[in-house]
Amino acid sequence: MALLDVTGLTKSYGPLRALDGVDLTVRAGTFHGLIGPNGSGKSTLLKAIAGAHFPTGGTIRFDGADVTTAPPFQRARLGLSLKFQITAVLPELSVYDNVLLALQAHDRTIDLLRSRSRARLAPRIMDALDRFRLADRADDLAGELSHGEQQWLEIAMALAPEPKLLLLDEPTGGMSPEERRVTGELLAPIKASCALIIVEHDLDFIKNICDRLTVLDQGRVLGDGTTDEIENDPRVREIYTSRV
Numbered sequence: 001m002a003l004l005d006v007t008g009l010t011k012s013y014g015p016l017r018a019l020d021g022v023d024l025t026v027r028a029g030t031f032h033g034l035i036g037p038n039g040s041g042k043s044t045l046l047k048a049i050a051g052a053h054f055p056t057g058g059t060i061r062f063d064g065a066d067v068t069t070a071p072p073f074q075r076a077r078l079g080l081s082l083k084f085q086i087t088a089v090l091p092e093l094s095v096y097d098n099v100l101l102a103l104q105a106h107d108r109t110i111d112l113l114r115s116r117s118r119a120r121l122a123p124r125i126m127d128a129l130d131r132f133r134l135a136d137r138a139d140d141l142a143g144e145l146s147h148g149e150q151q152w153l154e155i156a157m158a159l160a161p162e163p164k165l166l167l168l169d170e171p172t173g174g175m176s177p178e179e180r181r182v183t184g185e186l187l188a189p190i191k192a193s194c195a196l197i198i199v200e201h202d203l204d205f206i207k208n209i210c211d212r213l214t215v216l217d218q219g220r221v222l223g224d225g226t227t228d229e230i231e232n233d234p235r236v237r238e239i240y241t242s243r244v
C-alpha cells in the first residue's frame, strides 16, 4: 500500500486552477521529486498535502487514512512533516530551543503536562542536530547561523518528531553549490525511516537523490516516473530547455 495517495486533486483561487486533477503516489522508503516551472502548483500541492489549505476537490490518503480535510496538527500526528519555502526558524532563540519548540509543538498536550522537562527531550534534540552537523552550534542563536545552516536547522526541526513523510519546498534555495551537495548527503540516510517529497529547480540535485519524479505544468501532471524515464521524456525536456 502506498504511504501517500493523492487522487484528482484540484485547488482553485477564484478563476485560477492552481491544481487541476493531480494524482500522486508515494511509497514508504522512496524519495520523490516534484519539479515544474514557476507557478506550476508545486507549493500549492505540498500545502494541500500538509493541510495548510484545503483542496477544492479530490482526495488525499495518508497511511491508510483519508486526510483530505484533516487539520494540520492531525496530519502531523499521523506522521506528516512540512518545511515551507520560506525560512521559519526563530532567530532570537538558540539552535537547541528551535528544535525543542518544534518537538513541543508536535507532542500531545497531555504529554507536555506530564513532563515539560527539557531533559526528557534532550537526546532527541541532540540527535536531530547531530544529523545535520549542528550539534556544536546548539547554544548559538539561530540568527547567527549561515543561510545554509538555517535551512539545515529547519530540516532538523521537521525531522525531530520522526515523521513518516517529510515535505521539503526548495530546501536548497540560496545555497552555495557545496552546501547543496552536502544537503543531498545529509538527507540520504533518512530514507531508512522516512519518505520524502522534495520540490527543487536544480535538476542535477534532484536527479541525484530522488527515486521518482513528478512533473507539474500549469496545475497538471505532465509526467511521472523514475528519474531516468522523466529525464528522457521529450515533453519534460521541452519545458526545461525553453521555459525554466
Ligand SMILES: Nc1ncnc2c1ncn2[C@@H]1O[C@H](COP(=O)(O)OP(=O)(O)OP(=O)(O)O)[C@@H](O)[C@H]1O
Binding pocket: 013, 016, 018, 036, 037, 038, 039, 040, 041, 042, 043, 044, 045
Ligand atoms: N494564496 C494564493 N492566492 C491566489 N493565487 C495563488 C495563491 N497561492 C498560489 N497562487 C497561484 O497558484 C499558482 C501556483 O502557485 P504555486 O506557488 O503552487 O507554484 P510553484 O510551482 O510553487 O511556483 P514556484 O516554483 O515559483 O515556487 C500560481 O499561479 C500562483 O500565482
Ligand SMILES: [Mg+2]
Binding pocket: 042, 043, 044, 085, 169
Ligand atoms: Mg513554490
